Amino acid sequence: MMTVVYVDSVFILNGVMDYLLLLVTARLAGIQLRRRRYLLAALAGAAYAVAVFLPGMGFLSAPPVKAAAGVLMALIAYGGETRLARLTLLLFALSCALAGSVLALGLLAGGSVPVTRGVFYTDVDARVLLAAATAAYGLVRVVFRAAARSGVEGRLVPVRIAIDGKTAELTALWDSGNTLRDPVDGQPVLVVAPGSLRGILPEAAARLCTPEALGAPAELLAPLAQAAPELAPRLAPYRAVGVRGGLLVTVRSEWTQIGAQCHPGLRLALSPTVLGDGYAALWGGEVRMGGRHEHQNTAGTSCQVAGPAAG
Incomplete structure (x- = not known):
């Protein structure tokens, strides 16, 4: 069966998710927030998500290309920071946590979350997305706070x-x-x-x-x-x-x-x-x-x- 993908939905949905991920990563890392750079990086990520669906561009969904796109987003958002490698790894970890949370909550709700070529598209329930983002953020925040307390009280x-x-x-x-x-x-x-x-x-x-x-x-x-x-x-x-x-x-x-x-x-x-x-x-x-x-x-x-x- 043919999958219908609306590029405007892909762009908006993935852009919002990428911006939230970049912002949460920065907050957890404790760096000064640079929202305009995060917005620019999120727009780049959203453009990549759209490009994946263009004719003849299926190779963009390959894992090495996905990783390269994530690194590029990190460079746009955090370039010049002293711990760029750590920020990039944290961004990847949060991305995995959010994606897993969205899929899990979608299944628990009795529905399915539309994903093609590893990209979320169209009718993701906004309540599922919000709940997943909140859960992922809360979990990582608790982990990082516990690490800080155990490390230096x-x-x-x-x-x-x-x-x-x-x-x-x-x-x-x-x-x-x-x-x-x-x-x-x-x-x-x-x-x-x-x-x-x-x-x-x-x-x-x-x-x-x-x-x-x-x-x-x-x-x-x-x-x-x-x-x-x-x-x-x-x-x-x-x-x-x-x-x-x-x-x-x-x-x-x-x-x-x-x-x-x-x-x-x-x-x-x-x-x-x-x-x-x-x-x-x-x-x-x-x-x-x-x-x-x-x-x-x-x-x-x-x-x-x-x-x-x-x-």
Whole structure:
């Protein structure tokens, strides 16, 4: 029997699924979210899904070509990230988890999920797709949180940072062993990995804050203060296991939301090297989760706060 495939349905369905997969991968990996790049990568994936059905293009459904298409999507979405290989593997794992969940839930619901040449098409029940995506995301999130707790007795918390009127979203490891404090006011400092603030630092500051320059913080301080005085840069001493210790350059954010708590003017330490296991940030202060209400800061931008302290 001839299979009828509507290319618009193929394009929209696979584009939406690819975008969600790319976004979830980034959130779980804790990198700064770059939604436009994820959208571009998802459009490329959707175009590939359509091309599979074109006359004479059946070879595109071969496993090596599928793998190459997945790698291309990862390069478009995550190119330039420090852990590109890990992100690519995580994307592939999530893709398998979501596909398996969709098929399983479709069978449990007493129906069938239309798949041809390994590509979903036409009448996939939206409720089945949503339930599968939620289940796959929840499972992977639980696994990753458990790994974080067992590895360094911490957990992952969402972070939003505002600098220069722009915001970045990333994931931080909440590590009770991180005792870094600002020497002036004694407040906790959020340590951020190289590249985590790319896109929200003032342009002049971003040019200066290369990993090489951050490795010599005392020499970087004066040029950074001159180029971006609004960041109020200063130095913070640190000590780490197996390391003699040293200095980190810190800058002031407009506000930083960690979990459900807002920290106006929180200082951020710019690490010259990647953090353990590729985390985007490390936090050792209090974390509040749960209920939320809006807090309006002096810059006029909102930051979500409230809720009891997490145990």
